[in-house]
Amino acid sequence: MFQFRLLGPIEVILADGRVIEPSSEKICKVLAILSLRREVTSVELLVRELWDDKPPRSALTTLQTYVYHTRRMFEREALTRDGKPLLVTRPPGYELRVEVDEVDATLFEHSVARGRSLLDAGQAADAARILREALALWRGPALANISGGDVLRGHISHLEELRIRALELRIEADRALGRRRDLIPELRALVVAYPLNEWFHCQLIHELRHGGRRAEALQAYQDLRRILDEELGLEPMAEVRRLHLDLLASSA
Structure with a gap:
């Protein structure tokens, strides 16, 4: 092998x-x-x-x-x-x-697809396990020791986007299994690693709110708003703004 x-x-x-x-x-x-x-x-x-x-x-x-x-x-x-x-x-x-399992990148792609199917079928425990195994294949940025040309850059972008999707799916699986408290420190790290990914910010705000930590959730929203304004000149997406309004209403 x-x-x-x-x-x-x-x-x-x-x-x-x-x-x-x-x-x-x-x-x-x-x-x-x-x-x-x-x-x-x-x-x-x-x-x-x-x-x-x-x-x-x-x-x-x-x-x-x-x-x-x-x-x-x-x-x-x-x-x-x-x-x-x-x-x-x-x-x-x-x-x-x-074969598929003889290349870590194709094994990763197939494992993410399998994890998504398991999650859609309501098998959250198996989905979380498969997705964790898939994410563990990463040892750093894809093709880290070369500078890719046009062809490889396309493959690298695809793999990096799929890595983010695998993280999202695994977080959804863990939430379905009731592992919500454990998600907060991971989500804090993810919003640092991917500061422009609003989905990660949204999940952090949501989990802080669910854990009764409204002040921290409000601060997490302000952090996202500042980052988007400074980097892109944009406001948070509608879903995050609605979550912010719900937070304000619940703390009134």
Whole structure:
């Protein structure tokens, strides 16, 4: 068993626990794209990722060299699929033959989808467990040790947005399980980490109110209002404003 890990610095974890790190950023990029797409990836797309819109004349030959070194890395560690190469040439490009659970990013995506389905089905305990396991796959920002081009930046944005959605779903699952008091310190940390995410602020205000901490809830609203005004020149969304009005009415 092995795993390509992209939710943090790019690395390959072998069955014996050893960690392999690709030898160059360009090889990291090739490995990342092939791992994330899990289908035939065209030479054109790989060239665009590696050199944007200014590829050198030697782009095709250089790409082939990167693919060669990637294959050699797999061969040295006996990484195969049923005894055959993991990385194969398939027109119009290359394909990395990996399963869902062999790439942490795709495992994360599938786990979040499963957690959402379980939550929708009223199975909050299982949903919370699956979503916690999914979030634990993250070791830092996605593809943290490379500067992505146009292609990888799209994948990174998708994964980071899905990470936030997984947090939201897991919070909803914990609330359904009655773990509301435990949510407050986590939500305080999340509004610091994601200061412009109004959903996290709204949940913090809501949980403080539910816990009888109206003064703190009112302060949390003022903190959000100040941040939005300073950063974006905006007022909080309607749902948060309604919650603020309810707070004022209940404390009158």
